[in-house]
Structure formats: structure tokens, C-alpha cells
Amino acid sequence: MGEEQTEGDKTAAEAKPGLSRRALMALVGTGAAGLAAGAAGAASVVAIANANGAGAANNPTLSYPFYGKHQAGIVTPAQDRMHFAAFDLAEGLGREELIELLSDWTYAASRITQGLEVSVSGAFDGSPMMPPDDTGEAVGISPAGLTVTFGFGKSLFETADGIDRFGLAAKLPKEFTDMPKMKNDFINRDQSDGDICIQACSNDPQVAVHAIRNLTRIAFGRAQLRWSQLGFGRTSSTSTAQETPRNLFGQKDGTMNLHAEEPELIDEHVWISGAGSAWSTGGSYLVARRINMTIEVWDGVQLGEQERVTGRNKRDGAPLSGGTEFSQPDFTAKGEDGQLLVDERSHVARVHPDNNDGIRMLRRGYNFVDGNDAQGRLNAGLFFIAFVSAPEQFAKVHQNMARDDLFVEYLKTTASSVFLVPPGMADGEYVGQQLFTA
Ligand code: HEM
Known part of the structure; x- marks a missing residue:
């Protein structure tokens, strides 16, 4: 991350479109409550990592390509840690704003999976008068094999009450069916589904948490966390x-x-x-x-x-x-x-x-x-x-x-x-x- 970034990397990154104005506003506007919650989550995972001694075995330089025919994080050798999150899109969000959010997420994910910070100014190079773009806790330990995998829930296409918010209802594949109720199901719906999911897997728990925390932050005002799950030990x-x-x-x-x-x-x-x-x-x-x-x-x-x-x-x-x-x-x-x-x-x-x-x-x-x-x-x-x-x-x-x-x-x-x-x-x-x- 940060210090290891060469000039060449910076030029390549700067040539990319970067985060939208809305994403940059979100980074300023997330507010103290959201940040405090993120920090508490990260701290508990670090405690688990230390107890397992997992940190020592990590290879921070391991990286997998973000771009390709299929998303990474599926056939990629299963990493040891996971932070999974599902988001609901903000009421009134339009189709163009949704596309902009997906572009911002793509941009940030394409960087953090390669060990860069979420934006060029990152954790340390922004204005001292503004909150940093990147929260900084993955500097020096990332990417540790990080993959970021995005998925779309059925509600993105059409809400349960039949509302086509983004003009996508006609694109819902026929085979996209819900799970039938099984014996021994005690399903908490607040911990299930969501418009978009992000699976972040890494060999370092803090890197996986950093990914979800920063992608959540970028989405502030456009999507909010519906539920999330930490996992350890593939x-x-x-x-x-x-x-x-x-x-x-x-x-x-x-x-x-x-x-x-x-x-x-x-x-x-x-x-x-x-x-x-x-x-x-x-x-x-x-x-x-x-x-x-x-x-x-x-x-x-x-x-x-x-x-x-x-x-x-x-x-x-x-x-x-x-x-x-x-x-x-x-x-x-x-x-x-x-x-x-x-x-x-x-x-x-x-x-x-x-x-x-x-x-x-x-x-x-x-x-x-x-x-x-x-x-x-x-x-x-x-x-x-x-x-x-x-x-x-x-x-x-x-x-x-x-x-x-x-x-x-x-x-x-x-x-x-x-x-x-x-x-x-x-x-x-x-x-x-x-x-x-x-
Ligand atoms: C907590 C829940 C579960 C535990 C602890 C568990 C554990 C295991 C274990 C120990 C094996 C044998 C070793 C292996 O081939 O991997 C296995 C195999 C397998 N499990 Fe599960 N399992 C669970 C839930 C499920 C569920 C929900 C499904 C999906 C319906 C599933 C599908 C499979 C399949 C497809 C195999 C491989 C069978 C084969 O080809 O021989 N498991 N599981």
C-alpha cells in the first residue's frame, strides 16, 4: 500500500476515472457514528487473528487479478478470512446513480485487490482539512490475496411488491429463484437477502474488513449495510x-x-x-x-x-x-x-x-x-x-x-x-x- 506505490503505479491509477464526486462527498460525510462502528468491527477481528497466530503466516504481497472473464473470489484458492456484506440501495436512487455507485465500487475494488489504497490520495496524501479517502488500517498488510466479489439480489431487479426501480425487471433471469423453505429453517430475514452483496476474502482479517468498511463508506447516502458476516478458517x-x-x-x-x-x-x-x-x-x-x-x-x-x-x-x-x-x-x-x-x-x-x-x-x-x-x-x-x-x-x-x-x-x-x-x-x-x- 501507500509507501510501496511506485510513480508508475500512481500514473496508471491517475489515468483511471477515479471516484465520482458523489463518492468523494460520501467520504467526507459518513459522520462519526459510522466510522466508530467500523473501527469497533475491525478491532474484534484483529483480536481473533492474533489468537490464531494467523497474522504471522500471511503473505501481504499475494494478489489476484481483479479483471477477467469471471469475477475473482469464486475459483480463486479459498483464502482464510471473509467479510461478507449485503446492502440495500437508498430510497429514490436512480438508474444512473446506481451505475455510478457500481463504477465507484469497481474502481476502489480494482485498487485495493492490488494492494493500493481506495483512491490516489488514499490514507495520507489528501488535504489535512478533509477526512482521508482511505481509512488506512490495511497499509502494509495488504492485499494478502484479497478478492472482492459483487452479487445482485433479486430485489435489484424488482422489489417484493413488484416495483421496477431501475428498469431492470425484464432482465431478471428465469432461473433466478428463491430458496424453498427447508426443514430446520429458522430464517431471520433481516440477516438475509439485500439488493447487492460484496464478498471480501483475504488471508488477513483486517484486509477483508478494510475492504467492506471502505466500500460501505464510499456508498454512504446511496446504499447502506443491511447485514454482514465475518468468517474465519476456510x-x-x-x-x-x-x-x-x-x-x-x-x-x-x-x-x-x-x-x-x-x-x-x-x-x-x-x-x-x-x-x-x-x-x-x-x-x-x-x-x-x-x-x-x-x-x-x-x-x-x-x-x-x-x-x-x-x-x-x-x-x-x-x-x-x-x-x-x-x-x-x-x-x-x-x-x-x-x-x-x-x-x-x-x-x-x-x-x-x-x-x-x-x-x-x-x-x-x-x-x-x-x-x-x-x-x-x-x-x-x-x-x-x-x-x-x-x-x-x-x-x-x-x-x-x-x-x-x-x-x-x-x-x-x-x-x-x-x-x-x-x-x-x-x-x-x-x-x-x-x-x-x-
Ligand atoms: C454446517 C453445515 C454443514 C457441515 C458441517 C458440512 C460438512 C460436510 C463434510 C464434513 C463433508 C465431507 C467432506 C467433503 O467432501 O467435503 C461434506 C460434504 C458435502 N456437503 Fe456438507 N456440510 C454442511 C452443510 C451442507 C449443505 C447445506 C450442503 C448443500 C446442500 C452441503 C453439501 C455438501 C456436498 C455437495 C458435499 C460433497 C459430497 C460428495 O461429493 O461426496 N453441505 N459436508
Whole structure:
């Protein structure tokens, strides 16, 4: 960031359109209350980072290209930290103002993902009489693999009461459907949906928080935070180069995920194809489910039962039908007692593609711990994120799971959202431009 910026970088950045006058006004006008809230959020994440020693393992210079055919943050090797935010657009905002906001966000995201500050004057080079454009807490630790991924909620196209605020209703793809209600859903609608979402992932929690905090600030007066979620510890591998991590139940999670090194499978299951609406081709649907895990109940369950519920060995993640972590489960194999080795109601059996018309998804979720309740139970779980080429695919697998998966007894879904992540963009374009021009 700042000090490391060369003259060449500055010239390239200055040649860009920069933030709109409205964005610059927002940076001046966010007010003390908003800033104080942002600072408190950042501080709590730093505490978590220090406790894990995660900061030391970070490589601040790691960066991924922002521009491209697809948005980054989907097949990008899953980073270790996430700050996810959903925004509602201000009442009365017009179509041109929405485009301007998307352009401002694109400009800032294209910079921070490359380790620059949100604008050229950034944290230190602006007027001493004005608040700085950049809040400064990512200087020297960024980008740490930061990706910023934007998604559009259904309400952007048309509100629940049928109002077409931006002349986009006709562009709503047919396959953009809501999640059906599942068993064990206890959905808090205030923590779900939103007009636009931003997923910021980085190997440094403060960098991810800096991204959301500054993008929120730029949007002041045009969009406001509806809900947000911090996540730590990736719960999947999206590249074969990554080791399978463990989730808060101590299980290896992400073994059978789709990986970036399988482009044909990614094309088939993740990217929206030409069969959908033309403008969204190359995009993906992001399904976010905030799933509370009853940690204390699970911790009292016998090891053998924990493994039966999952259908996998807890130590190495191998299916209970035998083999090693990456062996395919055999759903017909029986033990000496004549019982199936992989219970047909185990999680793996319920969600495996063989039992779901071949449907697959790219899982990219994060653990969360948001304090505890009055009884001393952790408010913890998995902020489950899946990328799929149509929400219906995800819903089919999830319904199969919600029906009677043994796992469901230990889970409670408390928030649910679907966003359409538009395709990527070239330098000079803004995110979602295809929606407004095609
Ligand atoms: C807190 C909730 C959940 C936990 C703790 C969890 C945990 C796991 C674990 C440990 C595995 C086995 C290892 C692996 O292949 O990754 C797995 C596999 C999988 N899970 Fe979940 N899961 C959860 C929710 C869900 C949900 C909501 C879905 C979507 C409907 C889902 C879909 C899958 C799929 C598709 C697989 C791979 C199956 C295969 O191809 O063998 N999971 N999950």
C-alpha cells in the first residue's frame, strides 16, 4: 500500500476515472457514528487473528487479478478470512446513480485487490482539512490475496411488491429463484437477502474488513449495510494445491469439492451458461446459508456416531466404506453384520452427486463464532457459501439433505440469501455493466 506505490503505479491509477464526486462527498460525510462502528468491527477481528497466530503466516504481497472473464473470489484458492456484506440501495436512487455507485465500487475494488489504497490520495496524501479517502488500517498488510466479489439480489431487479426501480425487471433471469423453505429453517430475514452483496476474502482479517468498511463508506447516502458476516478458517479447498481444512465439528470439509483445476466441471456446474440470459453468461449464483451448529450437543456425541452421521472417518476423512480421503464412497458396501457401511441417511450419502442427479457445487464457506447466548452456548457455525449455475440445483441437494440427513439434528439455518454474481469485466468497465447495456 501507500509507501510501496511506485510513480508508475500512481500514473496508471491517475489515468483511471477515479471516484465520482458523489463518492468523494460520501467520504467526507459518513459522520462519526459510522466510522466508530467500523473501527469497533475491525478491532474484534484483529483480536481473533492474533489468537490464531494467523497474522504471522500471511503473505501481504499475494494478489489476484481483479479483471477477467469471471469475477475473482469464486475459483480463486479459498483464502482464510471473509467479510461478507449485503446492502440495500437508498430510497429514490436512480438508474444512473446506481451505475455510478457500481463504477465507484469497481474502481476502489480494482485498487485495493492490488494492494493500493481506495483512491490516489488514499490514507495520507489528501488535504489535512478533509477526512482521508482511505481509512488506512490495511497499509502494509495488504492485499494478502484479497478478492472482492459483487452479487445482485433479486430485489435489484424488482422489489417484493413488484416495483421496477431501475428498469431492470425484464432482465431478471428465469432461473433466478428463491430458496424453498427447508426443514430446520429458522430464517431471520433481516440477516438475509439485500439488493447487492460484496464478498471480501483475504488471508488477513483486517484486509477483508478494510475492504467492506471502505466500500460501505464510499456508498454512504446511496446504499447502506443491511447485514454482514465475518468468517474465519476456510471450510473448503477450491484448488487441488490446498489441503482440506477442518470445520468446527472437527471434520475434514471440502474433500469432494469442485476444484479450479477441473475447468470442464466448473463450466458445467458453476458458470451460468448461454442457456440462461445472455447478460449473465459467465456469472454464477451465490447461495449463502448461515448454518448454526449445536457445538455443545455435538461435543457430547460418541466418536462412532459422529462418523456415522457424516459417513466419513473423522481422523482422515475417508469414507466409512474404506479407502483414503479421496476414495469415492461405496453406498452398497456392507459390513459383517449385513449393515450398510455408509448409512443411507449420512450427510455424504444425502448430498453425494450419485444420489442427486449428478448435481455438484463449488463450496466456499467459512466458520463463524458470533459470541454466545445467555445459556453460555456458542453462537457458532458455518457460513455456507456455494456457487452454482442455477439456484434450483442447490435447492434440490439441500432439500434431499433437509429431508432426513442425520446431520440436520445438529444444525439450524438462521439466514439464507441468493445473489447473482455477474460475469467478470475488463479494465475500463464496471461490475455488472452487461446488465445495463446488453
Ligand atoms: C454446517 C453445515 C454443514 C457441515 C458441517 C458440512 C460438512 C460436510 C463434510 C464434513 C463433508 C465431507 C467432506 C467433503 O467432501 O467435503 C461434506 C460434504 C458435502 N456437503 Fe456438507 N456440510 C454442511 C452443510 C451442507 C449443505 C447445506 C450442503 C448443500 C446442500 C452441503 C453439501 C455438501 C456436498 C455437495 C458435499 C460433497 C459430497 C460428495 O461429493 O461426496 N453441505 N459436508
